[in-house]
Amino acid sequence: MTDNLSLTSAAGNLGIFECPNCRQTIDASATQCRFCSAPIDPVAAEAAADKMARVNQACSDASYLRTAAISILVFLGIMFIPFMTLLGVFGYYFLMFAVPFLAIRWWVKFHGLGAVDPDFKRARLTVIVVSVLCAIPLLRFITSLI
Numbered sequence: 001m002t003d004n005l006s007l008t009s010a011a012g013n014l015g016i017f018e019c020p021n022c023r024q025t026i027d028a029s030a031t032q033c034r035f036c037s038a039p040i041d042p043v044a045a046e047a048a049a050d051k052m053a054r055v056n057q058a059c060s061d062a063s064y065l066r067t068a069a070i071s072i073l074v075f076l077g078i079m080f081i082p083f084m085t086l087l088g089v090f091g092y093y094f095l096m097f098a099v100p101f102l103a104i105r106w107w108v109k110f111h112g113l114g115a116v117d118p119d120f121k122r123a124r125l126t127v128i129v130v131s132v133l134c135a136i137p138l139l140r141f142i143t144s145l146i
């Protein structure tokens with residue numbers, strides 16, 4: 001029944017999504033909700049599943065970004081450990097440029113998502129905080145070169 005719509009979407013690429021009726025997470029290939037038995041429109045289900053996959057991606061990318069931002073402080077500390085200075089300096093400057101790059105990439109990829117999902121909102125807040133915190137030392141570094 002759902003095989004008649006194979007225009008652009010790869011077959012078997014159906015994920016999970018929230019039932020519009022009862023908000024339970026269900027399989028997007030289902031024709032009716034297994035919790036509340038509401039009928040599921042396969043096209044809408046796939047669009048919703050696609051959006052949910054992107055929200056999940058946005059959340060995991062944001063937590064990766066947060067880990068990288070925290071690592072900047074770790075490398076900053078390593079700089080002051082004898083014999084580890086070079087590793088600290090290398091890691092610090094690498095992440096100093098990698099983190100803003102990842103933050104910009106996150107905005108480009110996910111800024112249009114506009115999800116009301118609380119996880120997405122938290123992820124977006126994480127990226128905002130990381131972006132602001134990283135912009136300050138990066139600008140100081142750039143201005144010190146000029």
Ligand SMILES: [Zn+2]
Pocket residue numbers: 019020021022023024033034035036037038
């Ligand atoms: Zn339901």
